[in-house]
Amino acid sequence: MERVCLPNFPTAADGLRKAAEQLELCDHLPAVDNGVRMLQKMDAIMDRLDQLGQKVEALDQKVDALDRRVDALDRKVDALDRKVDALDRKLDQKVDALDQKFNALDQKVTTLNRNALVRQRNSHVIRGDMNLVPPYSVLTGEVIEDFPRNIDELGRLPVREIEKLLRSLGETVAGSAAEKKRSLSWACGLLSREF
Template structure:
């Protein structure tokens, strides 16, 4: 019967309801209660981070591909220049024995194209008959200076052809 005489503690009931409300409100933080929204957001964040990393890796790979292509092109250019230099060296040695103005000269290859220089003089007479413009064109293809008067450029052309005796 003692229980019947006890009076309710309303302030305690209010505090208990406040505590219960606060604790029930925190249930939304539980993954099972929030419908996995936080977990889904974490996965979305990870997916975005991975996409960003993939994009950055792809950009870096593209840059690397461009650099490798550039290096490959440079190596091919060097290879061509070495082949041209080697073949032109052999032609110059052959041409160095030319004594007469009508002696045959071996043609040289262009550093620009790797091909035989078009209208490369086949004799010293032909070299002497070239116009100033033709001399410059051939010198440029051999990577030789085109500066100075035409007689200096002709001399450089004969030296480039390997005809040292006549050029001096």
């Protein structure tokens, strides 16, 4: 007959004890305590996420408020920029106007100086057929075109032409025809003789 192996009960009991010890260690596994610790950890994480969400929301509100303030500041800067541009244009216009006035004054002073020399030279003209030095226009700074060549031609000018010459010389056109002729005579340097 064949020999039958019988179980070794003490070895089996010892194995069961070791298995029981190992099973007791399973208490430390998260899944074994019905996931309570895992749920506690998840709750703690959720609490922290809620706190973080509240902080993000508060930060978002602060950023929105800051954005509104930056927009208001941007509008103020734009308004200030428009004012500065307007002042700059106004200043440019005033500088341009001042420059034009200065140039006109410079031209007038230069013309008056030239005409002082013209009057000096014409003061020696004593006869009607002697040549006159033509004066300069204070309006253009140039020699007056078609100015009469001598006293005789000057004497034949109509009053309208005399007024035109007086304006070109920067003189007044008020008064009678005789007064206008006298003004033109003095403006040309003809002190010793009237036309």
